[in-house]
Amino acid sequence: xxxxxxxxxAGDILEVPHLLQAxxxxxxxxxxxxxxxxxxxxxxxxxxxxxRYDAVSRWYHRLRTGPGYEVWLLSWVPGQGSGRHxxxxxSGVLTVLDGTLTxxxxxxxxxxxxxxxxxxxxxxxxxxxxxxxxPAVSLHVYHPGLTEMTMHAARCTPTxxxx
Numbered sequence: 055x056x057x058x059x060x061x062x063x064a065g066d067i068l069e070v071p072h073l074l075q076a077x078x079x080x081x082x083x084x085x086x087x088x089x090x091x092x093x094x095x096x097x098x099x100x101x102x103x104x105x106r107y108d109a110v111s112r113w114y115h116r117l118r119t120g121p122g123y124e125v126w127l128l129s130w131v132p133g134q135g136s137g138r139h140x141x142x143x144x145s146g147v148l149t150v151l152d153g154t155l156t157x158x159x160x161x162x163x164x165x166x167x168x169x170x171x172x173x174x175x176x177x178x179x180x181x182x183x184x185x186x187x188x189p190a191v192s193l194h195v196y197h198p199g200l201t202e203m204t205m206h207a208a209r210c211t212p213t214x215x216x217x
Contacts, residue, residue: 080120084145087123087195088171091149094118094125094193095169101151105191107131117193124199130155130190135183141176142202146194148172148182153190157182179206 081087094100094117104127106113112134118125130153138158148157150166157164157172159180166172174180184190194200 081123081197084147084173087145087147087197088149088173090125091147091171091193091195095149095151101127101191101193105129107189112136119199122199123195123197126194126196126200127151128192128194130182130184130192132184132187132189135185136181138179138181138206140179140204140206141174141196141200142204143176144196144198144200144202145176146174146178146196146200148174149193149195151191151193153184153188154186155182155190155192156185 078086081090101117104115104117106115107129109131113129115127116124117127148166149171150168152168155166157166157180159178164170164172172180182192
């Protein structure tokens, strides 16, 4: 029986710099955009001091831009919601940073707590709201940058299950 490990045979890949891919300066895949959102969420010092709460409308602040993407910070006081909408040609990642938000979509209703992420494709319609008694903060990454937010008249309702 051969006891040589892959490491003994091939060597440590981390010791061979020409075999390593250079990290991307900007994300390019869904997984990388979700990872960017998680990294920003974990670095509270990067965003916490920017948060404001507005009793009249949702507050938002563009936190970062890159080639073809934007990162937005939003706050939600109790009772505030987005209305049913889609994001036009943009894909996105929604990450809850503080509080709890509720998402309504055709596939159902979800309570989103800190750390929860929702990834969506162009044309995905949903409604997000803060139906709790505490404020909430969320982070949104859009690719390409958000140019459209089409509002829809009716509330999202789940499609009934078929037998």
